Amino acid sequence: MQLKEVGEFGLIDLLKDNTIFDSSSVVVGIGDDAAVVLPAPRQLQLLTADMLVENVHFKLSTTAPWQLGYKAMAVNLSDIAAMGGIPKHAVVSIAIPQQLELEFIKGLYEGMKEICREFSVNIIGGDTVSSPHGLVINVTVAGEVEAANLVRRSGAQLGDLVVVTGTIGNSAAGLDLLTRGNWEDYSFAWPLVTAHLTPRPQVKVGRALAEIGATSMDDISDGLASEANEIADASGVGIVIRESDIPLAPQLYEAAALFDKKPVDYALYGGEDFQLLFTIGPEQYQRLTELDFDIKLTVIGEVIDKQAGVLLIDKEGRTTTLKPHGYNHFR
Numbered sequence: 141m142q143l144k145e146v147g148e149f150g151l152i153d154l155l156k157d158n159t160i161f162d163s164s165s166v167v168v169g170i171g172d173d174a175a176v177v178l179p180a181p182r183q184l185q186l187l188t189a190d191m192l193v194e195n196v197h198f199k200l201s202t203t204a205p206w207q208l209g210y211k212a213m214a215v216n217l218s219d220i221a222a223m224g225g226i227p228k229h230a231v232v233s234i235a236i237p238q239q240l241e242l243e244f245i246k247g248l249y250e251g252m253k254e255i256c257r258e259f260s261v262n263i264i265g266g267d268t269v270s271s272p273h274g275l276v277i278n279v280t281v282a283g284e285v286e287a288a289n290l291v292r293r294s295g296a297q298l299g300d301l302v303v304v305t306g307t308i309g310n311s312a313a314g315l316d317l318l319t320r321g322n323w324e325d326y327s328f329a330w331p332l333v334t335a336h337l338t339p340r341p342q343v344k345v346g347r348a349l350a351e352i353g354a355t356s357m358d359d360i361s362d363g364l365a366s367e368a369n370e371i372a373d374a375s376g377v378g379i380v381i382r383e384s385d386i387p388l389a390p391q392l393y394e395a396a397a398l399f400d401k402k403p404v405d406y407a408l409y410g411g412e413d414f415q416l417l418f419t420i421g422p423e424q425y426q427r428l429t430e431l432d433f434d435i436k437l438t439v440i441g442e443v444i445d446k447q448a449g450v451l452l453i454d455k456e457g458r459t460t461t462l463k464p465h466g467y468n469h470f471r
């Protein structure tokens with residue numbers, strides 16, 4: 141069915157069911173001029189937005205609609221996770237090209253609702269407009285965090301460990317495979333492509349870090365090099381990362397060989413991994429490792445003096461400055 145057959149209001153009507161997954165804090169959801177929510181007492185509110193633009197952030201030829209919806213929501217939940225917060229509500233705005241099928245938009249919302257259900261996030265409103273040039277999806281998420289548990293980029297301390305969740309670089313390698321096209325032919329491709337299309341926000345680890353007291357945190361959206369520099373800048377410290385300790389998936393080595401790239405470059409300069417990069421005192425880290433997560437944690441370096449800068453020790457033991465070249469929209 142075509143969008144023009146249902147119109148803007150018909151479409152909103154089709155999307156608004158099953159959008160509330162934690163009703164305790166929603167007074168008014170989709171349907172009025174504005175949503176109304178009940179903030180928990182004495183919590184700080186976190187607000188974040190991420191916009192995905194067709195042919196800048198995604199291509200319709202390489203993503204299923206539900207994957208796109210899942211990712212549009214996941215990247216926002218990841219930003220809340222990276223502050224140590226709990227995601228609560230989402231507002232979704234979409235600009236839709238005329239010719240897009242209604243089924244596509246339904247699929248998009250199925251993906252969003254799937255991840256919202258998992259993390260008990262409510263979709264409480266949005267805006268729906270037409271677009272002359274491609275699909276645009278903007279998701280805004282509100283979350284909350286106790287003032288004492290907020291984790292910013294700026295608190296890294298000399299002597300802290302530098303730690304990442306999961307394996308890094310999968311998403312960028314997955315994008316290379318998707319761009320190449322015949323990725324189904326490669327047995328190693330699936331986890332990489334999945335990491336790119338449906339990244340999982342590390343909300344559970346983020347919360348544990350908030351409670352145990354990580355000193356700084358960032359989600360890896362622009363590559364390890366860029367994020368490490370952001371934490372170092374914000375905190376007024378230096379960071380040293382040991383290349384041999386960066387966790388890379390076995391499949392990443394196979395993809396790197398296929399594209400004739402260095403595996404670790406996917407981790408350093410790729411992006412969209414949406415794993416967490418954080419700094420934490422050694423004792424606090426010890427406590428963290430006693431907890432149970434469905435994702436592994438790896439110490440990749442330490443916080444050092446600001447004068448030293450952000451450094452990479454490569455596999456041959458040589459030290460170089462790690463420059464932040466991730467993706468940058470206006471370069």
Ligand code: ADP
Nearest residue numbers: 152170171172173232233234264265266267268
């Ligand atoms: P208004 O004209 O008052 O801004 P709209 O007619 O645009 O309201 O939207 C009607 C209701 O549907 C509002 O509650 C709005 O938040 C919600 N809404 C509109 N578009 C979307 C969307 N794409 N996703 C979720 N909710 C939406």
Ligand code: MG
Nearest residue numbers: 171172173174
């Ligand atoms: Mg109105």
